[in-house]
Amino acid sequence: MSTPKRPADIYMRFLQLAEALRGLPSLPALDPLEERILAIVARAGQAEERLSVRDMMAKKDLGSPATLHTRLISMREKGWIMLSDTEDTRRKQIELTQAALLHFDKLSKCLIQATKLS
Structure with missing residues (x-):
């Protein structure tokens, strides 16, 4: 890899490397809304x-509660998230899977690889 000419080159290289991960057999792909949800859960x-x-369904900027509920079910079925019990059995905690x-x-x-200079 050549030395980046500007900081944006590092980010572009990261995007290229991250895109290559999508081609590897692992978890099923997420749609853009599911990726946003995943980032919120991770943070x-x-x-x-x-x-x-x-809490997630109250986030109005992500769409309607019905849409979010559908996406959470999808993400759970795809293996990205899991729902765990809390002290209140009516409430489920959203967590990342292993x-x-x-x-x-x-x-x-x-x-890390994108930031390394060669």
Whole structure:
């Protein structure tokens, strides 16, 4: 890889490497809304914040509650998220699956590789 001429080159290289991950057999692909939801779940987990299904469905900028509910079901079936019980059995906590965490590990490696200069 050649030396980046500008900072945007590093980001473009990261996008290229991340796109290559999509071709690998792992978890089924996500649509753009599901990717946004995944990022929200990941950030909440990183910040050690609780994120329930109700909390997610209250995020008006992501669409209607029915749309979000459908996407959460889809993401669960695809293996990206899991729902765990809380002290209130009516509320479910949204968490990343081990497979989703491994995906983020791979993306992190892509970011590190993109920043390396050769």
